[in-house]
Amino acid sequence: MSKEATIWIVIAIYAIFMVVIGVVNSKNSGGMASFTVGGRNAGAWISALSYGTAYFSAVMFIGYSGGSGWSYGLYATLVGIGNAVFGSLLAWMVLAGRTREVTRRLKIKSMPQLFEMRYQSNGMKIFSCIVIFIFLLPYSASVYKGLTSVCSILLNIDERVCMIMIAVASAVVLVLGGYMATLKADFVQGIVMMFGVAALVVMVVICPQVGGLTEGVRRMSDYMKESGMSPMSSQTALSLVATILMTSFGTWGLPQMVHKYYGIRDDREVKRGTVISTFFALLVAGGGYFIGSFSHLFFGDTLPEGGKDYIIPNMLNMAGLSNILIGIVLVLLISASVSTLSSITLTACSTVAMDLVKGKIKPKMSDSHVAMFTRVLCLVFVIGSYVVANYPTPILEMMSYSWGIISGAFLAPYAIALYWKGINRAGAWAGMLGGFLTAFVPVAISGFTTPDGPIYACLAMILSPILCVVVSKIASKMGWKSGERNDFFYTGTAEEWRAAHGYVK
Numbered sequence: 001m002s003k004e005a006t007i008w009i010v011i012a013i014y015a016i017f018m019v020v021i022g023v024v025n026s027k028n029s030g031g032m033a034s035f036t037v038g039g040r041n042a043g044a045w046i047s048a049l050s051y052g053t054a055y056f057s058a059v060m061f062i063g064y065s066g067g068s069g070w071s072y073g074l075y076a077t078l079v080g081i082g083n084a085v086f087g088s089l090l091a092w093m094v095l096a097g098r099t100r101e102v103t104r105r106l107k108i109k110s111m112p113q114l115f116e117m118r119y120q121s122n123g124m125k126i127f128s129c130i131v132i133f134i135f136l137l138p139y140s141a142s143v144y145k146g147l148t149s150v151c152s153i154l155l156n157i158d159e160r161v162c163m164i165m166i167a168v169a170s171a172v173v174l175v176l177g178g179y180m181a182t183l184k185a186d187f188v189q190g191i192v193m194m195f196g197v198a199a200l201v202v203m204v205v206i207c208p209q210v211g212g213l214t215e216g217v218r219r220m221s222d223y224m225k226e227s228g229m230s231p232m233s234s235q236t237a238l239s240l241v242a243t244i245l246m247t248s249f250g251t252w253g254l255p256q257m258v259h260k261y262y263g264i265r266d267d268r269e270v271k272r273g274t275v276i277s278t279f280f281a282l283l284v285a286g287g288g289y290f291i292g293s294f295s296h297l298f299f300g301d302t303l304p305e306g307g308k309d310y311i312i313p314n315m316l317n318m319a320g321l322s323n324i325l326i327g328i329v330l331v332l333l334i335s336a337s338v339s340t341l342s343s344i345t346l347t348a349c350s351t352v353a354m355d356l357v358k359g360k361i362k363p364k365m366s367d368s369h370v371a372m373f374t375r376v377l378c379l380v381f382v383i384g385s386y387v388v389a390n391y392p393t394p395i396l397e398m399m400s401y402s403w404g405i406i407s408g409a410f411l412a413p414y415a416i417a418l419y420w421k422g423i424n425r426a427g428a429w430a431g432m433l434g435g436f437l438t439a440f441v442p443v444a445i446s447g448f449t450t451p452d453g454p455i456y457a458c459l460a461m462i463l464s465p466i467l468c469v470v471v472s473k474i475a476s477k478m479g480w481k482s483g484e485r486n487d488f489f490y491t492g493t494a495e496e497w498r499a500a501h502g503y504v505k
């Protein structure tokens with residue numbers, strides 16, 4: 001059987017599986033709560049693997065592992081370790097339990113709703129809705145770009161055909177099944193990713209270009225010394241640290257990642273999910289960046305045609321993988337990409353439908369109509385992502401803009417609110433707007449072409465909490481109305497909220 005035929009059969013089996021999951025779960029996703037948080041009854045394995053598959057897509061495997069490996073050599077593996085320690089282990093320890101408790105008690109289904117209830121601000125809810133929908137588009141588009149580069153190399157198919165494939169797969173699961181469909185699909189896709197990455201690491205390490213683990217590390221160490229990559233310059237070290245921090249702590253403020261905590265069944269599942277999520281990240285992210293760290297052994301000093309986005313696809317093509325393994329690798333990348341795209345799309349569209357359309361424009365819209373409108377928005381979002389993906393921006397930069405702007409705006413007002421009752425509306429607005437502008441303005445001035453997106457993202461995530469704390473204290477001391485406390489967020493219930501129905505616009 002030919003290489004192409006073998007690969008397409010493997011992909012077809014995966015596609016059929018995705019359709020079956022969507023159809024089976026379509027019967028259980030009528031209401032908005034079911035469609036967005038799945039009844040809040042998810043176990044540890046499903047929640048953790050859904051978190052991991054939303055975290056790591058073709059953006060990481062293709063864009064970040066290739067680009068980081070080319071720039072930092074063996075040091076690129078530190079990015080994967082940082083993702084496991086800070087982006088998974090610490091994130092779950094700090095955020096998961098408290099987020100699960102407050103969102104369950106107040107029946108919160110989205111991050112904008114959390115901001116509204118904590119800071120008693122309808123304006124903040126609307127602002128966050130708009131930011132989420134607009135600036136998740138570049139991230140979604142980067143997922144497309146990551147997968148198209150590998151398909152164009154390994155399958156020799158047009159990039160637009162590949163984009164349509166991933167769009168259709170994610171749309172089917174989302175439109176038919178909603179949250180629980182994506183969770184169940186993510187569970188199986190997470191298993192595929194773990195076995196796929198493990199096999200991929202082994203095959204790349206033993207290929208002639210690397211020559212085994214010990215020999216490969218020795219060769220790369222020698223190359224790094226000769227080329228001046230080791231020791232690194234201060235500018236290179238700064239870029240590496242910024243990449244680690246942005247790709248690790250950036251997840252703390254991304255609504256599609258935070259959303260995974262909402263549906264966890266109980267605290268026991270949170271503890272188990274913490275371990276599973278960390279192991280998954282260490283294997284998948286650590287393995288992905290480890291593969292990329294050998295890129296110079298394949299290409300020397302000359303980038304492959306197409307630039308950094310085509311490093312990993314060409315490495316896989318040159319490594320002499322079997323047809324079956326190439327098919328599995330493509331399914332791995334498609335799985336990771338569809339999981340991430342589904343999470344991004346569901347978060348962006350459910351937020352607009354619930355918090356903007358129903359919350360502001362049509363408050364009498366029924367729950368079932370909101371769910372239906374969300375499905376329509378999912379299709380619109382997928383199409384919009386396809387359009388943005390055709391903009392000539394490298395994967396790494398496109399993702400860093402999205403993560404930097406969103407996390408710069410949301411991380412501090414969200415995370416601080418879980419622990420400190422002293423943060424108030426004035427402080428939250430200062431942190432949100434300060435972080436947003438710090439990440440957005442430099443990128444926008446550059447025409448969305450600057451390679452320093454991770455640095456601006458880190459600056460935003462550092463400045464935002466400082467503004468939150470300082471302005472909150474000033475507003476409280478000055479007796480501003482926007483400086484009032486809101487202890488209800490920590491003790492109240494959704495029923496009491498609806499009965500009071502009192503928030504400040």
